[in-house]
Amino acid sequence: MISSGDAGIYGMAGLILELVTKQKLGVEVKLIAGVTASTAAASLLGAPLMHDFCHISLSDLLTPWPVIEQRVIAAAQADFVICFYNPRSRGRAEHLARAFDLMRTYTAASTPVGVVKAAGRKKQEKWLTTFGEMDFENVDMTSLVIVGNKTTYCQDGLMITPRGYVL
Known part of the structure; x- marks a missing residue:
């Protein structure tokens, strides 16, 4: 297999x-x-996964949506960098926007967000934005969305989450 x-x-x-x-x-x-x-996706965006992070699938085919909502809120409260799998599909077009709404209380509008579509494939795309400026329309099932934490920043086109070392 x-x-x-x-x-x-x-x-x-x-x-x-x-x-x-x-x-x-x-x-x-x-x-x-x-x-x-x-x-x-992280390697294409820079180094957004250098500190604690989690994966959350927004597909409610195998996990009930209320459970997904609890996980999104808990991850945002805990200030994890969050990697969203299965962010949008024809049948779940609003799940990513709903997840962002749930996170809004805990996530600043200036928080970096990276999106990679079709990573490693011929039609690969990537872009950086912020939590407050996120446009959900170009995100689909081939996309991976990474929402930074409170320390994540963008510099020279790279998304970086410091590990905590003092430089």
């Missing part, structure tokens, strides 16, 4: 391991690490 990105991060590894273990199939499964969308 081959997954895009990393099979263990929103990929098929969990499903395969569940099937093999629950059905006691006795099949050897070997997982090979891949490059997940968040690290691929």
